[in-house]
Amino acid sequence: MMKAIVFDFDGTLANTLPICYYAFQKVFNKYDNKNLTTNEIKEMFGPSETGIIRKNLSNPNKEEAIEYYYAQYSKLHNSLVEVNSEIRGLLTSLREENIKIGIFTGKAKRSLDISLKALDMEGLFDVMITGDDVLKPKPDPEGLLKALSLLAVENFEAIYIGDSDADIVAGLQANVYTIGVQWLSDYQTEEFKEQPNSIIKSVIEFKQSLKVGIL
Template sequence: MSIQAVLFDFDGTLADTLPVSFSAFKAVFKQYDNREVTNDELVAMFGPTEEDIIGGNFKDKASVLQGIHDYYSLYEKGHFEEDFQPDQGIMDLLHLLKGQGVKLAVITGKSRRAFEISTGALNMTDFFDITITGDDVDRPKPDPEGIHKALNILGLDPAEAVFVGDSNADILAGKAAGLRTYGVRWLSTFQSLVYDVSPDGIFSNVDEFRELLAKEIRIQDN
């Protein structure tokens, strides 16, 4: 059965937004909770939306709403720093897939608000046929709910799609949903070096994945 769709995680997979997110989280945890949090501590909190991460981990509950407000302000501002740019290889891949009629979906734990900040800043808004954010599910990854929801909307079976992500939770979700699932380490910051279950492949650059598409999914460059 031919592949009709490629489903992607977002942070650390399609966009190098993890450093921006880490920086914004660290700032609000320091200001409102008087806590120095590490990247590893933040990754351990990931899964829920940004609002739920702050709401669930702030010790000072009275500061949650202001912390959320400031997080989004800092997160948006970070997209317009001089060194923040979209990855050209990923943009080329999305253009190629879109041009070949392959359905594109994003399954992310980000809130809809954060996702729209990033895709707007990176000119990615028009690529995706389906976007499932953390606001759209009851159970975030590693639960496969978001993947199942995307497949149902697209009207596809698991065998007709592949899932791509940078974290252990991504691999667990993709495999639980029955998809061919790939781990990627092609951006400056990604979440996982080890996985609880083995992905079907691990890619350190976009060209490797593009070659797999050409060979296994029968997508050809124009």
């Protein structure tokens, strides 16, 4: 019996990829004089934002650059990221059905908190594991296993939902039912290199699968 659903965040629960790309582009332009494409930024994904900047920025003023990233992320969040009532409705309905819900994201806690507040998602989750909480980022399953432990569920009682190859690999390695979603206008993976247990294209499709007991 399925007791818990753990979600990735960027590109899965919120269309935050545009603000992530924008803030990284501003950082690398300002500090390294580089104009990075979204694909170049996407290639860096895995660690948290702070990890990405510390690893990839050539400029020695890394801590200043990190603060600049968060300033850009926060300043234009409301302009670049819309509240998705369909996603929020899904989360609310899962809670009403006594299904535990959690987040396992590579984002740092600081940017996740900014997004949750802006999107009116605060207080909806039973557990949140961020890039700050793990030693090994996705595709390593460390964070997902930690989330399952805190939720007090077995792997066969849980689903992990994400939009990237790293999400799928983490889910498969944790031996949970793994869903690749492409239900937002911006997501990371067009075709998954590792096949998830299922691919879902809309929130309605996901709700129907839950209702008829497919998941």
